[in-house]
Amino acid sequence: MGGTGVALPPAASQAELWSGYFAAHYPGRVAPIAEKIFSNAGVRTRQAAVSPLDEDVSGWSTERRMRRYQEEAMPLGKEAVERALVASGLAATDVGLFAVCSCTGYATPGLDILLARDLGMSPRTQRLFIGHMGCYAALPGLGAISDFVTSRGRPALLLCAELTSLHIQPPAARLETQQVVSHALFGDAAVAVVVRPEQRGGYAVREIAALTDPTTADHMSWEVTDLGFRMGLSARVPQVLARHVRPMVDELLAAHDLTVADVDGWAVHPGGPRILETVERRLDLPETALATSRAVLDAHGNCSSATVLLILDALRRSPAPPRRVLALAFGPGLTLYAVLLELV
Template sequence: MSTIAGIGISLPPSVDQDDLWSGFFARHYDSRRRALAQRIFQNSGVRSRQTAVSPLVEDVSEWSTGRRMDRYRVEAMPMGKEAIDRALADAGVRADEIGLFAVCSCTGYATPGLDILLARDLGMAPTVQRLFIGHMGCYAALPAMGAVADFVATHNRPALLLCIELTSLHLQPAAARVDIQQIVSHALFADAAAAVVLTPGDDSDAYAFRQLSALTDVTAVDHMTWDITDTGFRMGLSPQVPAVLAKHVQGFASTLGATPADGWAVHPGGPKILDVIEERLELPPDALEASRSVLAAYGNCSSPTVLMVLDALRRRDQRPDRVVLMAFGPGLTLYGAVLGPNLAG
């Protein structure tokens, strides 16, 4: 049995969505696109976002990919350390007790990577096993948590997962043509780090990791892309994504044994995605309140976001007995996990 013993979140400075629009993006788009872009920003469901590299302070849109990766290391290390410190303190676990350290990120790469550098700086044992997961995007936290939970159950040792994304580093140059997908990306995405400690299950108050499921519709493989260019990583986000999710989510939820009465930690990819999930699964009006609140306050932070929603549910005075986690990303892929009561406690 593997249980969620601690969660830690680290966020860079917050910026108001309206200030981002008026202070930068209103000038980023020419007159042909400005009205459309403003509507997309206003309807994004986002009120504020966290940016390690704020366009109100410095415009990285013309930076080379190499320069962005140099900055990634500078910004990611303290964010990752803060999230991990908070998760370890929440769990009551020391860094040198961690048996497996997994890191998810699709917004920056370096070798030695964050897994090596953070393990060194935090005092993890030289024998700690490490796992780096990249290019899985917004759903990466769930398969990564599954791998970490398997390690805990097999080796009876604590393990740690860090999801960290700096999407602000991938602001794209202003295009000569209307590119709605880039406008949507610029309106939604933000930065965050979230760490989770899993331990062998003996705490009756902790959520136990129960189940992991996945479904990929390869006919929609081009609906969500993340291409490495000379000016950072470029997001492709088809407006057909909600329709693909609507096609699959009912059957997928049934594989998880999910019911409307469960707690729901759904990745808030955008307001239309949350609306589709709520409608197709016939959820109560407040079932996705945590997801919508995270989107409004923090934006879409890619892989850490579903963990931020889980943390919000976990901290409620009347938290749900069982939580269904669901996230979506390239493939087009749906990932789901179930957390339930720790029967070993």
């Protein structure tokens, strides 16, 4: 990973979002429980391209939400990509593969085509769109562009652009805990990263591993409805994660004659405080190991696929960047992805 570019829409505090919108969204007996979920989400501020403080999208059709996605994602994505190219010292015409991840909006022609056009990429630039994989999508995306760079010897660029603010669901008369948790956690972001041959001053991808437990496919979902995309999130997700994360991490590291103790940087997708606590406990990590993951959750919320890239960017910009980083992300399937990176 070379240059990184981050683009964020305007921010609002969690307290402001609650008092200015969600308190009225969850009336009656639901309100105290919902407020407690908001206060315990580990989120202090979040960014929203379409803020509920300004516009109530909860009754919008999916068509209307998708049109707005294209309007908002284009400038955010362009800003992130331009910053990543500048940080890498590359021109848009240098990009051999342009990959885009998103699970919050779709259109054809999509962001990959329109941004390649607007940024002046070559007509021969290869493109890849990775859709609806959810929060872990950045890691297979990173694997795809890294493989391209290795095999073709040309730079590649990955953009993760997520606008979760477009998928606020209508108010419900009864408590729907999964929806409250979703509304309390998610934020918007666009992050782009460049991988180039003979990378210097960034992180090289050393290994990628995936594990899917199909017996728990109903534990996490992202369903397309007439009123946007609806999150399904079982309270049993941390239990499944606890069962799989340690064996998976140990196996990946052992392939490089490493152990957990050899990793000095952790980029763990903060699906919520319980997810981070589960990983920390199962891997026997010190209290400070996931400080950056918690800081990103605190400042940005869960930005779906863009989140792990925000954490990696923060680790890289730290005064003493860790030499060896393990990135972990989780999503529908139930799927776990892990990437081992090393500073070069």
